[in-house]
Amino acid sequence: MAFEQGLVIPLNPDTSWASSPAIRAVMQANRSRDTKPELALRSAAHRLGLRYRVDIAPLKGLRRRADLVFSKAKVAVFLDGCYWHGCPDHHRPAERNREFWSEKIAKNRDRDRNTDETLTAAGWLVIRVWEHENPVESANRIASAVRERSSS
Incomplete structure (x- = not known):
């Protein structure tokens, strides 16, 4: 429209x-948010007692939104889709418009690297989770990082 x-x-x-x-x-x-993998990860993290913000920019002025944000611990979690972010295990090139999609995925990966570098330089820990990863295991990894940074 x-x-x-x-x-x-x-x-x-x-x-x-x-x-x-x-x-x-x-x-x-x-969907751009509230996908099944996101909901599963959020649910697993919540069951571990973690409280977080959803779909917000970790830094003011950064036009990128993290899926889970732990502001006090300065941990930003991004749940990356295998297709959209070029998963080395599951990404399959498009059959149609191959050049367009190849460039699109490459730009997404470049933007992801830039986001990681920007947040890290500002003192944040960036955790990237692939959509195919086990949500409980990923939530445990996130919980360890958040608790470690919160106790420091």
């Missing part, structure tokens, strides 16, 4: 970047 003088105007599907209407529908259905 596009906005023009307060009116909602449907975008022309012919100008979409998607290779087909079906692909466009699938891409539009992708």
